[in-house]
Amino acid sequence: MESRGSGNDYAISWNETTEAIVMNHFKRTWGDRLFDSGNALFLILLAFAAIYPFIYTFVLSISSASTALEPGFKLWPKEINFSAYEAVIRNPDILTGFRNTLFRTVVGTISVLLVCSMLAYPLSRPDLVHRKGWTLFILLTMVFQGGMIPSYLLIRNLGLIDNLLVYILPGLVTGFNVLILKNFFQGVPSSIGESARIDGASEWRILFTIYLPLSKPVLATVGLWTAVAQWNAWIDALLYINSDSKQVMQMFLQRIVIGNNTEMIERNMVGATIQDFTPETIKAATVIVTVLPILVLYPFLQKYFLKGAFLGSVKE
Amino acid sequence: MSGLIRPYRKSLPLLAMMVPGICLLILFQYFPMYGILIAFKDFNMSQGILRSPWSGWDNFVELFGRRDFLHALRNTVVISCLQLTFGFVSPIILAILLNEVRVEFLKRGVQTLTYAPHFFSWVILGGIVIFILGTEGPVNFTLFLLGISPIQFLTNDYWFLAVLILSGIWQSAGFGSIIYLAALTSISPELYESASLDGASRFRRIWHITLPGLRPTIIVLFILSLGNFLSAGFDQVYNLYNPLVYDVGDILDTYVLRRLTLMEYSMAATAGFFKSFIGLILIVIANSLANYLSDGEQGLW
Numbered sequence: 363m364e365s366r367g368s369g370n371d372y373a374i375s376w377n378e379t380t381e382a383i384v385m386n387h388f389k390r391t392w393g394d395r396l397f398d399s400g401n402a403l404f405l406i407l408l409a410f411a412a413i414y415p416f417i418y419t420f421v422l423s424i425s426s427a428s429t430a431l432e433p434g435f436k437l438w439p440k441e442i443n444f445s446a447y448e449a450v451i452r453n454p455d456i457l458t459g460f461r462n463t464l465f466r467t468v469v470g471t472i473s474v475l476l477v478c479s480m481l482a483y484p485l486s487r488p489d490l491v492h493r494k495g496w497t498l499f500i501l502l503t504m505v506f507q508g509g510m511i512p513s514y515l516l517i518r519n520l521g522l523i524d525n526l527l528v529y530i531l532p533g534l535v536t537g538f539n540v541l542i543l544k545n546f547f548q549g550v551p552s553s554i555g556e557s558a559r560i561d562g563a564s565e566w567r568i569l570f571t572i573y574l575p576l577s578k579p580v581l582a583t584v585g586l587w588t589a590v591a592q593w594n595a596w597i598d599a600l601l602y603i604n605s606d607s608k609q610v611m612q613m614f615l616q617r618i619v620i621g622n623n624t625e626m627i628e629r630n631m632v633g634a635t636i637q638d639f640t641p642e643t644i645k646a647a648t649v650i651v652t653v654l655p656i657l658v659l660y661p662f663l664q665k666y667f668l669k670g671a672f673l674g675s676v677k678e
Numbered sequence: 679m680s681g682l683i684r685p686y687r688k689s690l691p692l693l694a695m696m697v698p699g700i701c702l703l704i705l706f707q708y709f710p711m712y713g714i715l716i717a718f719k720d721f722n723m724s725q726g727i728l729r730s731p732w733s734g735w736d737n738f739v740e741l742f743g744r745r746d747f748l749h750a751l752r753n754t755v756v757i758s759c760l761q762l763t764f765g766f767v768s769p770i771i772l773a774i775l776l777n778e779v780r781v782e783f784l785k786r787g788v789q790t791l792t793y794a795p796h797f798f799s800w801v802i803l804g805g806i807v808i809f810i811l812g813t814e815g816p817v818n819f820t821l822f823l824l825g826i827s828p829i830q831f832l833t834n835d836y837w838f839l840a841v842l843i844l845s846g847i848w849q850s851a852g853f854g855s856i857i858y859l860a861a862l863t864s865i866s867p868e869l870y871e872s873a874s875l876d877g878a879s880r881f882r883r884i885w886h887i888t889l890p891g892l893r894p895t896i897i898v899l900f901i902l903s904l905g906n907f908l909s910a911g912f913d914q915v916y917n918l919y920n921p922l923v924y925d926v927g928d929i930l931d932t933y934v935l936r937r938l939t940l941m942e943y944s945m946a947a948t949a950g951f952f953k954s955f956i957g958l959i960l961i962v963i964a965n966s967l968a969n970y971l972s973d974g975e976q977g978l979w
Contacts, residue, residue, distance in 0.1 A: 393879060393880060394880055397778070397880050398778070398779075398780070401775055401779065402779065402784060404775070405776065405779065405784070405788045406784075408772075408788065409787065409788040409791035411848075412792045412794065412795060412852060413791045413794065415809070415848075418806075418809060418810060419805075419806050422809065431814070433814045433816075433819040433822070434816070434819060435816045435819065477699050477702065478699070480695045480698065480699055481696055483692075484689075484692035484693065484695050485696075487692060489688060489689065490689050490692050490693075491685045491686055491689045491693075496696070500703065503703060503707040503708070505958070505961065506711070506958060507710070507711075507954065508707070508709075508711040508712075508713045508714065508954075509713060509714065509934075509950035509951060509954055510931075510934055510946065510950055511713060511716060511934070511946045511947040512711070512713020512714065512716065512947065513706075513710045513713070514938060515710075515713060515727070516705075516706070516709060516710050516713070531702065531706065532706045534699075534702050534706075535699050535702045535706070540699075564691060565691040565692055565695060566691070566695065569695070593799075594797075594799035594801075594802075595799075596799060596801055597912075597913070612799055612801045612802075615801050616801045616917070619804075619805035619808065620801065620804055620917050642814075645805065645809070646809065649802055649805050649806060652802060653798060656797055656798065660794065660797065661790070664790060664793075667793075667797065668793065
C-alpha cells in the first residue's frame with residue numbers, strides 16, 4: 363500500500379484498507395464460516411470418538427448383569443450395580459498387583475530422578491573432563507540396544523529373575539531423561555554455583571540445595587512421565603517375574619481381559635449374597651480400577667503430562 | 679604435568695557423582711550389547727555366550743529358511759508401511775485442523791480428550807478395543823441396526839490390520855499433534871494476514887503457509903519413525919493378536935518373544951540382532967537423506 367500523494371495519503375490508504383477489510387469479511391462469511399463450522403463439528407466428533415470407548419467401558423462396569431448382556435451403545439447405565447467392583451476389590455491378587463505397581467511407580471520414579479540428576483549435573487558443567495565423551499557414551503544407548511535375548515540372559519545371570527528390583531534397576535538410566543535434565547541444568551546461571559563453590563560448598567550440596575530446587579518444573583515433568591511409564595509397564599513383568607506375589611496390576615489385568623480369564627475373580631465371590639456380574643462387567647471393572655489413578659490425575663496435571671512432548675523436540 | 683592433572687582433580691567430585699549412573703548404564707545397556715554375538719554362535723546355555731562354539735552365518739541361514747520368520751518379517755514391513763501412511767499423517771492433519779480453530783475452549787477441550795488415550799498401556803487399551811469390537815459391542819450393534827451381519831474384527835486377517843491402524847491412530851494421533859501444534863505457533867500470523875488480504879482461500883493458506891512451516895518438524899519426526907520401522911508396535915500387537923491372525927499379525931518382536939518362550943535362544947537372538955542392525959542402517963540412511971534434502975539443516979546429527 364504505497365502512498366501516492368502528500369495531502370491525499372490518509373484518504374487513499376483508508377479506502378484501500380476498508381476495501382481489504384470488506385473483501386476479507388466477505389471471504390470470512392462464505393467459505394470460511396462453512397469451513398469453521400465443519401471443522402468444529404468434525405473435531406467434536408473426533409474428541410467424542412476418542413473418549414467414547416472409555417465411557418462404554420465404565421458404563422459396562424457399573425451395569426447389572428442383565429443390562430450388561432444387552433447389546434447397545436451404553437452411553438449411560440440402565441441399571442446401576444457395583445457388584446463387579448466388589449468382586450474385583452475382594453480379590454487378593456488385584457490388591458497385590460496394586461501394591462506392587464504402586465511400589466514400582468513411587469520407588470522407580472524417585473530413583474530415576476535421583477540417578478539421572480546425578481548424571482545430568484556433572485554433564486552440564488563445562489569444566490568436566492571428557493564431557494563430550496561422557497555425553498556421547500550416554501546418548502549412544504538411545505540408538506542401539508542389545509535386544510531382548512541378551513537382556514533376558516543378563517537379568518537371569520544377575521539373579522534378578524523374580525526379584526522386585528528388576529522393576530527398578532534396568533530402567534534407571536535413560537539417555538532421554540539425562541538429556542532433558544542436562545539441558546535444563548545448563549540453563550541455570552553458573553554464577554549461583556560459583557559463589558556457592560567459593561563459599562566452600564561441595565558439588566553434592568550444590569546439586570541438592572541449589573540445582574534440584576530450581577528444577578522443580580522439569581523434575582515434575584520427567585517424574586510424571588516416568589511414573590506413568592512405570593504404572594503402565596508390563597513387558598518386564600511378563601519376562602522376568604514368575605511369582606504372583608510380585609506381579610503388577612497390568613499383568614493381572616492382561617490375564618483377565620486379554621486372556622479372558624475372569625475365574626480368578628469370580629471364585630472370590632462364591633457364597634456372596636449378591637452376584638450380579640458377568641465376565642464382561644468384571645473385565646470392565648478391572649480395566650477401570652487400573653485406569654483410575656491416571657484418569658483422576660490427568661485433568662489436574664495435564665500441563666506436566668504434555669510438557670514431556672516438548673522436551674523431546676528441543677534439539678541439542 | 680600439573681596442567682594435565684588439575685582438570686581431573688577438579689572434576690573428581692563430579693565424576694564421583696556419575697559413578698552409580700555410569701555403572702548402571704554399563705551393566706544394563708552396554709553389557710547386553712555383546713549378547714549380539716549369540717547370533718553368530720551355536721548357543722548353548724550351559725557353556726554360556728563366551729564358550730559356545732562359533733557358527734558363523736549358520737543361524738542366519740536357518741532363520742531365513744523358516745517360513746514363520748519370513749512371514750513375521752513381511753508382516754512387520756506391511757504394518758509399518760500402513761502405519762507410516764495413515765498413522766504418521768493423522769497427527770499432522772489433526773494439528774492443522776486444531777490450528778484453524780479460533781474458539782479457545784473448543785480447541786482446549788478437543789485436545790484434552792484426544793490426548794488422553796496416549797497415557798494408557800496397550801493392556802488397557804487392548805482390553806477396551808476388545809469390548810468395543812466384540813460381538814455384543816457397540817460397533818457390531820451399529821452394524822446390526824444397519825442390517826449387516828456381525829464382523830469378527832479381531833480374528834479376520836484384513837480387519838485385524840485395519841484395527842491395528844485405527845486403534846494406533848486412536849492412541850497416538852492426539853498426542854502426536856502436540857509437536858506439530860508447537861511448530862505451528864512459530865509461524866508468524868502476519869503471513870496469514872497478508873495472504874488473506876491477497877485473496878488466498880483457507881485451503882491455499884494451509885497449503886502454502888501452514889504445511890511449509892511444518893516441513894522441518896515433519897522431516898525430523900519421519901526420520902525417527904524410519905529408525906523404528908522394524909518395530910511396528912509390539913505392545914499393541916501382542917495385546918490384540920491371537921493365533922488366528924498370526925499370518926498377518928505376527929511381527930518380528932512377537933516372533934522373537936515366542937522363540938524365547940520356546941527357549942529357542944539362538945533363533946531369537948539372531949532375529950533380534952537382524953532387527954537392531956537393520957534399524958541402525960535405516961536411521962543412518964534416513965538421517966543422511968534429511969541432511970541432503972535440507973542442506974544440512976535438518977538431521978539428528
